[in-house]
Amino acid sequence: MTNAPHQDLRQNLDAFIRKYHRNEMLRGLLLLLAAFPVAWLTVLALEAFGQFGTDARTVLFYGFVATITVVTVRYLAWPALRLFRLRGGLNHAQAARIVGQHFPEIEDRLLNTLQLQERAEAAPSDQGQGLLLASIQQRSEQLRPYRFSAAVDFGENRRYLKYVLPPMIVFAALYILAPEAVEAPTDRLIRHRTELVVPPDFRLVCDQELEAIAQSDFTLTIRTVGTVVPTRVEVQAGEGRFRMTRTPSGDW
Known part of the structure; x- marks a missing residue:
């Protein structure tokens, strides 16, 4: 018996899993692009108005670094590790449930087919297994027309642009129109361990x-x-x- 339908089903699920994790990375990148200017503008504003000493500037600086690091690791690095199967990631059963939400008419068949495949792989080779493999073949043929990766739509991430563009525009406009308002507190934050004399008004x-x-x-x-x-x-x-x-x- 040919294994083509059986392999096609798993390859179809693998394609969905890769696209799913790439979509996670895209969302993570958008979140990082939104978080970076918001976090940096926040610490710049605090330093500009407070003109703190070394201890407070150190807290602000490493608070910003910690925030960006957490966002990068949680929403960008971990999905990348899952994409390359270096850390967990969706298995076929989890992927089948997500695909079933997009194609509800095949959810039960898809999950049942995966369960039958697991039983066939665990069962000894005998005559009873032939019926099991025949059922898998039939179900896999019925599922072959569906492209599971279509359940992931990169275009849905456009809705996150409303959180990304405004802070980036504000940051760019501030730097262009009043560069000193960005550069001066940035310099003080970077040199957070240096005691600085606040210039007179x-x-x-x-x-x-x-x-x-x-x-x-x-x-x-x-x-x-x-x-x-x-x-x-x-x-x-x-x-x-x-x-x-x-x-x-x-x-x-």
Whole structure:
């Protein structure tokens, strides 16, 4: 008796299993693409507003690394291991149940055929086995027109794009429009074990020579550079303190 129908059934199931695990990997990749910008934007925002010390920055950095590692291993690496049969994966019975959900008209026949095959492989070779193999042959022929891999539709993953595209667009737009908002906290997080001095909100810049003739008037002009403009500037000279006046141009 030819084994072609018997082998075709298993090959059909194997094709479904491979496609099933590839689909798992595709979903995992989409999840990773969504998780990466969301997680990184979260730690960047926390660091940008908190400007933490070394301990807190270390927690943020390794929290991000741990999150991405878990997502990568759980949803991308494990399906890859199952695809190459290095770690578990669907067996034929599990695959048959999933296929049966897509083709309900053959679910019982498919499971029964697999059970008969297991009995035939375990039974000794005798006349009774001939009837068993004939039944397997007949059932396998009835199942041959079905392409089990059609039960997996890669196109269904398009629904996950709504979770992937928005965070990627936000991250890209922020980096293009305000690169310093991304680069500065990123640098501090990467150097999380280095004690960093938080820069002041503004600094005073004087572009003139600070020399004057004794007993003569001296006009001092300074300007401020930074994200904040001070409301009051004073100069101390000796024992005296002098309040400076702001000019229309913004200098003092």
